[in-house]
Amino acid sequence: MKVYVKRVRSLAAITLASALVLSACGDGGGDKEKDDDTFSFVAVLALSGPLSESGGIPSRNALETGIKILNADGGIDGRQVKLTTVDSAGDATKAVANLQAYLSDNPKPDAVFGGQYSFEALPMAPILTQAEVLSLSSSVTPVLDDPKKFPFAFQQSIPPSTILSALATHISDEGHKKVAYIAVDDESGHTSVDAFKSVAKEGGLEVVDGYIPANSLDATSVLEKLRAAKPDVLVMSAVGPAAATMLKSRTDIKWDVPAIGDGSAFAANDLGKISKPEYWDGVTVQAADWNVEGSAMTSTRPSPSSRRPMRTSSRSTSVSPGSSRSTSR
Template sequence: MSIVLRSPHRKAALALTAATLILAGCAEEQGGGDEGTPEETGPVVIGAVLDITGAGASLGVPERDTLELLAEQLNADGGIDGREVELIIEDNASTEDGAARAINKLITEDQVDIILGASRTGPSLAMRPVAESAEIPMISLAANQAIVDGSEWVFKTAQNDSVVIENIVADAADKGYSTLGLARDASGFGEGVEELFNSIGEEFGISVIATESFAPDATDFTAQMVNIRDAGADANIIWGIPPAAGLAQVAYRQLGIEVPVYQSHGIGNQVFLDTAGAAADGLVAPLGRLVVRDQLPDDDPQKEVITAFADAYEAEYGAGPSTFAGHAYDGFQLAVQALAEAGTDGQAMREYLEGVTDYVGVSGTFTMSADDHSGLTAEDLVLVTVENGEFTLIES
């Protein structure tokens, strides 16, 4: 679908305008492109490929909503240097083939200037070679570090799986755990997770002793959870996204497993809480600060940014934003900054993104480089539990 926003009317969008403009200046200033050149006229075209339907819908729908809100508010303020922003969103139906087709369309037919997406790792990996070949900047909203490893043209806003695992391993070490059981998503999101746990855990004497996998759209987790229970690890990890991660959590509790359980950063939305219900209480997960925004201290450097975004989102949609909406927020803001500073030249935008320093976003504070196209660290996550159906910050 194509979304062109010319006549903004949303009060929430207007309210967010000032905050967005202030935040756009949080990245370190870099050399901008020439203004007024013939190439820098007409609309700026931002393309997005999202998991709006299928297994990743609980990620892609709030991401779509976020992009629409931000694009409309940006046009309300005059666009980018007076140029209208055209936002074109494609649904990949949560498939790799769909993502590859969508990015090809955006590049060849729509001639977009920069691309956001996809929502999940597998579709993002399918898009990567297309973006690299076309030499067009792409900002993924997904987690797996493989999306950006060795990449020249692909960046990302979700925290890498490696920094999530650093947080889990550190907490496990503090609690004296040495063995872990792992039930992981069988898609790209779960690829390499066992290996990362063993690599990062080695210095702490922590290792995975049992691994089970499940499809992203699975509904029955009994077999996997029985095997995880029987392995007898000190603690277990469920690594997936809703609704599967929530259903797996329910199966875990229904089997009466009393061993402590961790979840990944893939659970940061209301869909997980609604699906897991009371079974979620007591779990531990490293999540972005957005889901516990009301519990953050006033001096937290992200609180102002997160609060402004969450208030505008809730005013527009009647519910608070998820972690995944935050990834879309950061992707859009980074894209707009690159376009404003470097124009629509792909190489100039790529170089700008590699030089982003101390950009305070919703997902964390980004500092990128030629060797790091993610820009986030373990400090950009906080440990969270669930109490009475709500995410609750674990005090350090």
């Protein structure tokens, strides 16, 4: 039996579209000197660079579709929504520079989607706060969950602890006691690892962690250090090239413990485009039920299991090269 696991980041993209509804709860907030009465929504997305195909482009497409539906239904408080995209290239420095350039050269927008990833959202948040612009993001960092410091910021994402609690339960159910966790050395990576450590402790799991730069081409030294701790299972957390690096380096050092790509980051990858099938042996990818084709939440037939917020498959994951789907079998 095959289960097709769609990219979790596609869910985030759909969430971005639905997040526009939140804007209707505000007072509009837009510049009173705008030339028209449209609702100006600016989305800062990775439309180029290594995260574009797994994140920015599908998110832009989902936003365009969601806005088209919203406008057909009357828009926001009678105002048609106009989408403008700003390219972050998946780089925090470029995200900040391009956002600042937009805000300087254009009327104040009604709302801004300020980052799919925590490493983008964090440096943009102070800028949007100073400009008093309603901002949304799908980042997972708890730093932005501070209404006094960031009163205009809202996060449209599932808390990592919710996702990773399911992962910890799965690992415990498999009989493992010690977990090695490798992540990208940025805000998103540390947030995921910290969240997992918290829930893992409750389940009696021991965790050793290691980090690689987002642009790293070799994770061998970090993986070797983790392997020396003799864990029962390896968990990987990364989006884009760093995920491919982890997979290749794991294969290169012939580390054959069970490996899992976490649901808070790794499941967003289109492995068929960033990696090779020979690097996927023994790898499982955690995915939300609503991203698993044929699951209770995507089936026309309801099931009691549809009430579960997360499912982790214990089957190996492979992907058809060039496909936008991951295949667990």
